[in-house]
Amino acid sequence: SEKGTELSNGGDITSQTADVGISIINKIKEIIPEITLKFTSGNDLFHKELSYNSRHKNGRGLDFTISPSTSNYINQVETILQGYAAGNQPNFRFINEYSDPTQASSGDHFHISWGPGTEAAQSLNESIALAKKGLIPIYTV
Numbered sequence: 613s614e615k616g617t618e619l620s621n622g623g624d625i626t627s628q629t630a631d632v633g634i635s636i637i638n639k640i641k642e643i644i645p646e647i648t649l650k651f652t653s654g655n656d657l658f659h660k661e662l663s664y665n666s667r668h669k670n671g672r673g674l675d676f677t678i679s680p681s682t683s684n685y686i687n688q689v690e691t692i693l694q695g696y697a698a699g700n701q702p703n704f705r706f707i708n709e710y711s712d713p714t715q716a717s718s719g720d721h722f723h724i725s726w727g728p729g730t731e732a733a734q735s736l737n738e739s740i741a742l743a744k745k746g747l748i749p750i751y752t753v
Contacts, residue, residue, distance in 0.1 A: 625654045625671040628726045628753075632704065633674050635753045636696065636724060640678075644688050648679045652721055667705075667725040675709075675721045686710045689722060691748055696724075697736050698743035699750035705732040 625633075637649060653675040667673035678685055686708070693706040707723040725731060742748045 625674070626726070628703075629654070629672050629674060632696075632724060632726050632753050635751075636676075636692070639692055639696075639751055640689060643692060644685060647685050647689075649676050650679065651676045652719075667727065667731060672727050673723060673725040675723050677719075677721045681710065681720060692751065693722065693724065694735070694739035694742055695749045695751040696753070697732075697739035698748065699752045701736060701740060702728040704736075704753070705729075706735055707732050708735070 633651070640647070640649060651674060654671065654673070678689055690706075690708050693708075696704045697706060703726050705725045705727075709723055710720045723732075739748070743750050
C-alpha cells in the first residue's frame with residue numbers, strides 16, 4: 613500500500629524506479645508472503661524541502677516499511693535487497709534505516725533507489741562480496 617500520496621506528491625517517479633519497486637514487492641511477497649509493505653515516500657514534498665540532495669527529489673528513491681517489523685523479517689528483507697544490489701550493480705542501492713538510520717530519517721524503513729553514484733556504496737560493496745561468496749541469491753529487475 614501507499615501512505616497517502618507520498619509516491620508522487622512532489623513529482624513523478626521514474627519508470628525505472630517504478631519497475632524496481634514492483635520487482636521488489638513481487639520478490640518480497642513471494643519469499644515472505646506474511647508481511648505487508650507500505651511505501652511511505654517517493655518523489656514527495658517532504659524530500660523536496662530537505663537541504664541536501666536526495667534521489668527522492670528526482671524520482672529515483674523509494675522508502676517502505678514492513679509489518680510486522682520483527683528483526684527476523686527485517687533481516688530477510690535486507691537479504692533480498694542485497695540480492696538486488698548484487699544483481700543490478702551499479703544501479704540498485706539500498707539503506708536499511710531500521711538498523712542504520714540516516715541523519716534526516718523520520719522513522720524506521722528501507723530506502724531503495726536506482727542509478728549509479730556514491731549513495732549506499734558500503735551496502736552495495738557488501739552485497740557484491742556476499743554474492744561472490746555464494747551467501748545470498750542474486751535478483752535482477
